[in-house]
Amino acid sequence: MSDAADALIEHCREAGQRITGPRRIIANVVVKSDDHPDVSEIYRRVTAIDPGISLSTVYRTLKIFAATGLVERHSFAGGRVRIEPASEVHHDHLIDIASGAVIEFRSDEIERLQALVARELGFELTGHRLVLYGRPLVRTLRRARKP
Amino acid sequence: MSDAADALIEHCREAGQRITGPRRIIANVVVKSDDHPDVSEIYRRVTAIDPGISLSTVYRTLKIFAATGLVERHSFAGGRVRIEPASEVHHDHLIDIASGAVIEFRSDEIERLQALVARELGFELTGHRLVLYGRPLVRTLRRARKP
DNA sequence: CTATTTAATGAGAATCGTTTGCAAATGCAT
DNA sequence: ATGCATTTGCAAACGATTCTCATTAAATAG
Ligand SMILES: [Mn+2]
Ligand SMILES: [Mn+2]
Ligand SMILES: [Zn+2]
Ligand SMILES: [Zn+2]
Numbered sequence: 001m002s003d004a005a006d007a008l009i010e011h012c013r014e015a016g017q018r019i020t021g022p023r024r025i026i027a028n029v030v031v032k033s034d035d036h037p038d039v040s041e042i043y044r045r046v047t048a049i050d051p052g053i054s055l056s057t058v059y060r061t062l063k064i065f066a067a068t069g070l071v072e073r074h075s076f077a078g079g080r081v082r083i084e085p086a087s088e089v090h091h092d093h094l095i096d097i098a099s100g101a102v103i104e105f106r107s108d109e110i111e112r113l114q115a116l117v118a119r120e121l122g123f124e125l126t127g128h129r130l131v132l133y134g135r136p137l138v139r140t141l142r143r144a145r146k147p
Numbered sequence: 148m149s150d151a152a153d154a155l156i157e158h159c160r161e162a163g164q165r166i167t168g169p170r171r172i173i174a175n176v177v178v179k180s181d182d183h184p185d186v187s188e189i190y191r192r193v194t195a196i197d198p199g200i201s202l203s204t205v206y207r208t209l210k211i212f213a214a215t216g217l218v219e220r221h222s223f224a225g226g227r228v229r230i231e232p233a234s235e236v237h238h239d240h241l242i243d244i245a246s247g248a249v250i251e252f253r254s255d256e257i258e259r260l261q262a263l264v265a266r267e268l269g270f271e272l273t274g275h276r277l278v279l280y281g282r283p284l285v286r287t288l289r290r291a292r293k294p
Numbered sequence: 295c296t297a298t299t300t301a302a303t304g305a306g307a308a309t310c311g312t313t314t315g316c317a318a319a320t321g322c323a324t
Numbered sequence: 325a326t327g328c329a330t331t332t333g334c335a336a337a338c339g340a341t342t343c344t345c346a347t348t349a350a351a352t353a354g
Contacts, residue, residue: 017331018320018321018329019322020321020330022331022332023331039311040311052332052333053332054334055333056332056335057332063313075222077276079311079341080311081311081312094264094270103268103270105264107264113260114257114279121241121281123241123250123282123283124282124284125279125280126244126282127279127280128280129278130261130275130277131276132264132265132270134268134271134272134273135270135273136270137270139269164302165300165301165351166351167301167349167350170302185340187340199303200303202304203303203305203306203341204302204303206341207303227339228340295354296353297353299351299352300350300352301351302347302348302349303346303347304347305346307345308341308342308343308344310340310341310342311338312339313336313339316336317333317334318333318334319331323329324327
């Protein structure tokens with residue numbers, strides 16, 4: 001149905017995996033999830049389409065997609081893993097502690113400094129995990145002054 | 148026995164907690180743990196001193212210490228929580244993917260940029276989590292060239 | 295120092311997210 | 325369509341952490 005989902009299953013096939021009904025559905029659900037859902041939320045969305053698909057299959061399939069680099073698994077605060085379709089450009093996340101919303105951002109400056117710091121410590125940076133937590137700034141509303 | 152451990156139990160007392168044998172021992176183990184051990188490692192070290200102390204007590208006590216700000220709980224990659232005594236100055240961590248060793252570092256530049264990024268997104272930065280993963284640079288050994 | 299009060303402990307059961315074993319179902323190459 | 329390997333659903337197993345509750349021990353008052 002979606003082009004991105006097709007790409008997903010195509011990668012799967014190339015990796016020698018069979019294209020099954022459950023995998024098609026899970027791929028579709030994942031690619032249109034821009035809200036970093038956890039696995040049980042994915043399961044909810046998947047079973048809304050086909051109630052017969054099991055939680056095990058969702059877990060297994062997500063693991064395969066992740067191994068193939070098609071899906072990213074984040075572990076923000078709180079036990080459960082959150083899922084997002086792999087994106088072209090790397091980004092990090094800010095979590096709104098008021099609403100729990102996940103906001104994406106990218107800072108080339110920070111990326112650069114991370115590599116630099118690692119180098120200074122005698123390491124080649126191979127990966128990193130950056131999560132910011134923030135409270136929404138109370139935007140001072142412009143309004144009529146009391147008379 | 149240790150001054151830092153004394154500070155820990157003193158804080159405990161001020162927080163209205165009882166100073167018990169297990170807590171003294173756990174405090175001592177924690178303050179001299181500079182290697183970010185996980186809870187079962189702490190348990191191992193604690194029971195080496197007093198084999199009667201239970202895992203539940205270790206978990207409970209660490210939670211209390213964390214709530215009082217005396218201990219920090221990190222969740223690096225891999226399920227289990229890692230423990231370190233709270234330090235005066237904030238720092239982040241780099242993990243040597245070759246050995247698993249945890250190296251501490253501090254980058255004022257990165258800290259500053261994080262706050263800036265958050266502000267630009269409309270948030271006041273309240274916390275963050277930064278972990279770098281790196282492979283040790285092969286230090287090119289100076290050695291005799293082949294003749 | 296002893297009695298009283300109350301919080302802390304140890305042992306184990308419970309929980310939660312995730313993984314695994316296995317028989318039945320299905321994809322896919324022939 | 326046939327045959328075989330892979331995938332599935334189900335339930336049981338798992339590992340880390342938390343909880344329950346009867347027992348023990350710290351603090352405090354006498
Ligand atoms: Mn994202
Ligand atoms: Mn540290
Ligand atoms: Zn990044
Ligand atoms: Zn930091």
